[in-house]
Amino acid sequence: xxxxxxxxxxxxxxQAEPLFWLxxxxxxxxxxxxxxxxxxxxxxxxxVAISVLLVSLILISFDIKYxxxxxxxxxxxxxxxxxxxxxxIPIYRKWHLIILNSKAIFISLIIxxxxxxLVTYILSLQFEIQKELILSLLPRSVTAPIAMGxxxxxxxxxxxTAIITIITGVIGASLGVFVFDLIKLKKMEAxxxxxxxxxxxxxxxxxxxxxxxxxxxxxxGMGLSGLTTSILVPLFLKxxx
Amino acid sequence: MLNSIFTIFLFQxxxxxxxxxxxxxxxGPVIGLILLLSVLLLKNRYNxxxxxxxxxxxxxxxxxxxxxxxxxxxxxxxxxxxxxxxEENLISVITIIILGTLLTLAITGFIMERLLKExxxx
Numbered sequence: 206x207x208x209x210x211x212x213x214x215x216x217x218x219x220q221a222e223p224l225f226w227l228x229x230x231x232x233x234x235x236x237x238x239x240x241x242x243x244x245x246x247x248x249x250x251x252x253v254a255i256s257v258l259l260v261s262l263i264l265i266s267f268d269i270k271y272x273x274x275x276x277x278x279x280x281x282x283x284x285x286x287x288x289x290x291x292x293x294i295p296i297y298r299k300w301h302l303i304i305l306n307s308k309a310i311f312i313s314l315i316i317x318x319x320x321x322x323l324v325t326y327i328l329s330l331q332f333e334i335q336k337e338l339i340l341s342l343l344p345r346s347v348t349a350p351i352a353m354g355x356x357x358x359x360x361x362x363x364x365x366t367a368i369i370t371i372i373t374g375v376i377g378a379s380l381g382v383f384v385f386d387l388i389k390l391k392k393m394e395a396x397x398x399x400x401x402x403x404x405x406x407x408x409x410x411x412x413x414x415x416x417x418x419x420x421x422x423x424x425x426g427m428g429l430s431g432l433t434t435s436i437l438v439p440l441f442l443k444x445x446x
Numbered sequence: 447m448l449n450s451i452f453t454i455f456l457f458q459x460x461x462x463x464x465x466x467x468x469x470x471x472x473x474g475p476v477i478g479l480i481l482l483l484s485v486l487l488l489k490n491r492y493n494x495x496x497x498x499x500x501x502x503x504x505x506x507x508x509x510x511x512x513x514x515x516x517x518x519x520x521x522x523x524x525x526x527x528x529x530x531x532x533e534e535n536l537i538s539v540i541t542i543i544i545l546g547t548l549l550t551l552a553i554t555g556f557i558m559e560r561l562l563k564e565x566x567x568x
Contacts, residue, residue: 234516253515257522264527271527278520285517287454287510289475290461293482294507300487309561317554325546332538342542346550349521350473358471364531369543371525374518376547384548390555392562399555403547410514426554428476435471 220269226277233259246414251379253407285406292424295413299421302394310398310425317402317426318433321346322441341365343438345373348405351431355438370405377404378411393419401426449499450506457482 219225237255244250264274275282296303303310322343329339340361344352349370356366377400385396397419400408405427413420461478464470470477486500496504532539 230519231516234519238515251515253518253522256516256519257526260519260523261526264523271524274523275520278523281517282520284510284513286458286475286478287451288514288517289473290454290458290478290482291507291510293457293479293486294504295511296479297483297486297490298504306562309558309563312561313554313558316557317550320553321546321550324549325542328542328546332542334535334538334542338535338539342539345543346547348473348476351471351476354471354473364528367521368525368528368531369539371518371522372540373543373547375522376544377551380544380548381551384552385555388552388556390559392559394562395555395558398558399551402554403550406514407518410518413511413514428479431476432472 220267221273223277223280226274227280228277229263230256230260230278230281241414248379248382248411251375251407251411253410254375254379257375289406292409292428295417295421296424299418302418302421303425306394310422310429313398314402314426314429314433317399318346318430318437319441321403321430322434322437326441326445337362338365340442342369343441344434345369346403346405347431347434348427351435355435359439359442371407374404374407377408381408381411394422397422398426401428402430405431447502447506450503453503454482454507454510 233256234252237250237252237259240255241247241250241252260274263269264271325342325345326339329342337360340359341356341363343359343361344355344366346352347355347370349367352366352370353363355361356363381396381400381404385399390396393416397409397412397416400412400419401423409420409423409427412423458475458478460481461476462474464477464481465472465474489500529536
């Protein structure tokens with residue numbers, strides 16, 4: 206005979222512990238990642254997107270506040286900093302490739318970053334959204350901490366920018382490959398660079414899972430576009446406003 | 447392993463320091479990346495053969511990078527839980543993001559593909 210009262214009180218105790226949410230996060234990633242691998246890295250089953258949906262579904266159905274979940278998840282979140290530093294290693298190992306293609310990287314970087322800002326601005330005008338939201342959208346291609354910083358400087362809403370940035374990353378990582386196939390891109394370096402530039406870390410993670418060179422060029426694209434975008438967005442606003 | 451973890455943390459710490467000191471808009475970890483890369487490249491100029499320490503650092507960093515997607519889950523869940531912040535603009539914003547991202551990917555990839563040189567060291 207199972208004592209339901211007892212089980213319930215154990216659940217109440219455990220769900221207040223960081224360990225529970227930490228385990229849940231890793232568990233849902235293991236499940237999503239194995240689905241992703243079993244389908245031969247099918248892009249629409251992006252492991253970030255699937256795990257996020259799994260965890261969110263559990264939080265919503267048990268009526269758990271995000272703050273409580275983050276108490277456990279913050280230990281994983283913390284690693285984003287160190288892993289960014291660790292990106293130095295693949296770049297270092299493929300340095301000769303970057304030097305060989307420095308001109309290609311520079312030109313694609315400038316055109317890509319300008320285009321990302323311009324297309325977001327033009328589309329925002331088409332959809333007639335309010336100015337504050339346009340400003341929160343402009344820096345969306347770059348990694349969240351940089352994007353939020355830019356958003357704050359130009360008068361956007363940093364927390365909205367964070368949300369928009371993550372959605373951008375997931376869209377790029379899961380739909381990018383269809384665009385590349387459509388325009389028949391053959392070089393992994395071009396695919397990777399473009400993913401890193403347009404959809405930062407989540408795009409880079411996807412590129413790394415596909416190909417080593419693609420991963421390196423994605424990391425370079427992500428880092429450099431963070432730099433150029435933080436200069437270009439304020440400059441762009443001076444011209445159009 | 448511990449040496450590598452220490453090295454990574456140290457470079458991130460240095461990056462955070464530089465960011466605060468010079469009040470830069472680039473996040474500390476990105477500066478840490480640039481610092482670590484510069485040190486490795488400089489070292490490589492004088493001594494091409496990797497030390498045991500360097501080999502260990504390479505393998506630790508690469509295994510850490512294998513879990514890169516996992517690290518975006520906490521923020522991602524935050525996005526889903528806070529989607530209501532976008533209110534009535536949700537559909538327009540998602541459409542702008544999808545179109546904008548896919549067009550940027552296409553343009554950047556297209557230009558890069560045409561400018562890249564073949565890698566003869568493969």
